[in-house]
Amino acid sequence: NAGVMQNPRHLVRRRGQEARLRCSPMKGHSHVYWYRQLPEEGLKFMVYLQKENIIDESGMPKERFSAEFPKEGPSILRIQQVVRGDSAAYFCASSSGLAGGSFEQYFGPGTRLTVT
Amino acid sequence: RKEVEQDPGPFNVPEGATVAFNCTYSNSASQSFFWYRQDCRKEPKLLMSVYSSGNEDGRFTAQLNRASQYISLLIRDSKLSDSATYLCVVYASGGSYIPTFGRGTSLIVHP
Numbered sequence: 001n002a003g004v005m006q007n008p009r010h011l012v013r014r015r016g017q018e019a020r021l022r023c024s025p026m027k028g029h030s031h032v033y034w035y036r037q038l039p040e041e042g043l044k045f046m047v048y049l050q051k052e053n054i055i056d057e058s059g060m061p062k063e064r065f066s067a068e069f070p071k072e073g074p075s076i077l078r079i080q081q082v083v084r085g086d087s088a089a090y091f092c093a094s095s096s097g098l099a100g101g102s103f104e105q106y107f108g109p110g111t112r113l114t115v116t
Numbered sequence: 117r118k119e120v121e122q123d124p125g126p127f128n129v130p131e132g133a134t135v136a137f138n139c140t141y142s143n144s145a146s147q148s149f150f151w152y153r154q155d156c157r158k159e160p161k162l163l164m165s166v167y168s169s170g171n172e173d174g175r176f177t178a179q180l181n182r183a184s185q186y187i188s189l190l191i192r193d194s195k196l197s198d199s200a201t202y203l204c205v206v207y208a209s210g211g212s213y214i215p216t217f218g219r220g221t222s223l224i225v226h227p
Binding site: 031109 | 158159203207214216
């Protein structure tokens, strides 16, 4: 039973380019969370999605960032016109959600984005 | 006051020692609590849930003190492999599915 998968593991983008980060949740999980972690900082919640729905995006910057979780395929976190300050580790986590009786989240290995 | 606070440490202990961390939370209506472990440059891994009655898993014991609004993690007989950052996670009540992570407490176990 594969865990949460994220790709790419490392991504280098020049300022102004777009970054697309992908996350496939654990089998049987329909809830996905995205987090950002800066060096020496804690995890910051960005967005919470279920299939085809954004449930809470209160942690997402208003501009340049978007997320989706289509009916088929992985969840995508998209960052347009990247700036150096976007350099961070982006983690995705999945859970079965309240309907599944659990708040427990399982994390993917993360994508380390470097903006040059 | 921050929603979830942890002493960043580092806690520097010898092998075999017992060490305890606390994590305080500000929302008295918080309902669900967890401890995660994060190794350097790796993803957080679920360590254990924290139940009202306490929870023990081998050398690890987690407890909840609602009156004082904190959770604790006790590690007995520390191993070198326990060296990591320990994150506490709190979910508020009212149907919120959004967790708040503490910044973590660093533990270094030395020979």
